Amino acid sequence: MTQTTYFNAQLFDGLHDGFTANSWFTVDDESGKLTATGTGDAPASDQQVDLHDQYVTPGFMNCHVHLGSNAHQLAAGKRSETEVTLLGLQNLQDLLKSGVTYVRNLSSHYDVDIKLRDAQPVYGFKAPHVVASGRAMSATGGHGDSPDHTEDESYVVDSPDEMRHAVRLGFKHGADVIKLMATGGVMSVADSPLDAEFTLEEMAVATREAHARRGKVAAHAQGTEGIGLALKAGVDSIEHGIFLDEAEAEYMKEHKVYLVPTLNAVQGIVDYGQGQIPDYMVKKASDFAQAFFKNMKMAVKAGVPFATGTDAGTPFNDFETGYFDELNLLVNKVGMPVQQVLYAATKNAADLLGVADEYGSLQTGKYADFLVLKGNLLEDVNNFRQADKQVYLHGQRMF
Ligand SMILES: [Zn+2]
CATH class of the missing domain: 2.30.40.10 (Urease, subunit C, domain 1)
Structure with a gap:
């Protein structure tokens, strides 16, 4: 020794x-x-x-990425599993080089995040440690269920019973954490971030099933109503939280529900999107950016526990510098003291990922x-x- x-x-x-x-x-x-x-x-x-x-x-830990995506090449059409895997390998290496030693992937096509997590100890490629969700849970026509959707992309779920089955399948396929698309999003064509897509009953089944297996639930939740329903259902983190209100912030503080704002996902589109990606995305992001930063300031003041995440893989929000931009936005746009940012990147993130005993x-x-x-x-x-x-x-x- x-x-x-x-x-x-x-x-x-x-x-x-x-x-x-x-x-x-x-x-x-x-x-x-x-x-x-x-x-x-x-x-x-x-x-x-x-x-x-x-x-x-x-x-440092990045609690929200999409390993199978390329932030600079968005109009590539549907990728094969091989392409998604190659992107994932490169993205993992870029993350590690940037200083991220633990990453949580929240939805990947073909469950590539789970497969890369399991392959790393066998093949020894350079990568941070990985917490993986595999495919996310989407409502029919909601975030993650595009018009040309195939079952490789997400589980499409429309009742509490279907949710029970899908969450159990997720764990069967190796998920560490369940990702719920609780509301619409900026990047989907047909819906709005304000739409509440899953019902309380559907999400409550998901948290029950996940918690019974020592797993956690992360909710993509942007509108006030959907955030409230996800909190009521007992999720472990709110991802994005654009229209978080004060009562919800108070609840999160009291019940220690983490907020992973992924500011750079919105800022990246606002800064670089014009003429590069569909107009509806740029418009949605710009419309919501101001409210987002204002509500995040409120959340910091209210004492909501934060963990860092970037949503890397969304337009102009990459695996090399996106995390640096996120830290900068937390400090200089939202007004979080740097010391608090350092905890959000380490101790808090480890707690959210369920690895605080060792990391x-x-x-x-x-x-x-x-x-x-x-x-x-x-x-x-x-x-x-x-x-x-x-x-x-x-x-x-x-x-
Ligand atoms: Zn995301």
Whole structure:
């Protein structure tokens, strides 16, 4: 059993505010777990690594992506499973390089996220750890059920009984988490983000079935009514939450339901969409952007627990820089203090993903997934954009 001690670091451990100077931590090379941490003189070890007073954080987590999508090539028609898989492999590598060491995929065609999660330990390609939903649950004609829909794309569900069956199938096929399309969305032709698509009864069956299997439920929910129904049904996170109201924010704080706003999904379309993607998408995104940022400010003030996610794969919201943009928007558009953003990216995200026992903070007994950065994030969250940051998974340097 050999050990490596990293010393002379400015350490944010994921649990305590700020960076602690002159920190060290020891990693067991075989298990990839931390065996000791401290400050001051580092203990003797098989290997010593001087981090030269650089900034160390736990690996960051992106709680909402679409691995099988390409943010810069949207009008490609229906992709084969091979194409979706190739995109997924590239996207995973880009995520890891950007500093994301754990990712939650919320809907992929052909269940490619589940298959890549299971293939990684066998084939050893570079990837963050993956929490996978497989195909999402959609209502007929709703978000995720396009006119040329095929069953490879999502489960189409129209009653509590159908939901029970589909959720059980989802778990049978390897899902860790169930994704519900509770409302319409910006990117679907026929519906509006304001439409509440699933009934309370349908969603309540989904949460019952998921929770009975130690799984979680993430609800794509944008309009006020649909958000309210999803909360009542007992979902574990609200994704997007564009028209979240104060009563719902209060409920989320009280019941510790996470909000994953994915600001960059909307901002990407507003900034770059004109003339590049269908007009209805640009119009929907622009119409809703202002209300979105206003309501997210309200949610921060109300003390709603946040976890970071980008919706990567939506137009102009990619796997390389989209996460940097999301952190920037949280701080500079929504007014979340950087310290809170750091928790949303680590401790909170690990809790939402159900992996907080082993990930999300740098403590003895947890995995050594960490990043080494030149700049202090508390001074400028955009220091996270550093292209050559060091990325470690289980104590092994990946980039
Ligand atoms: Zn999404």
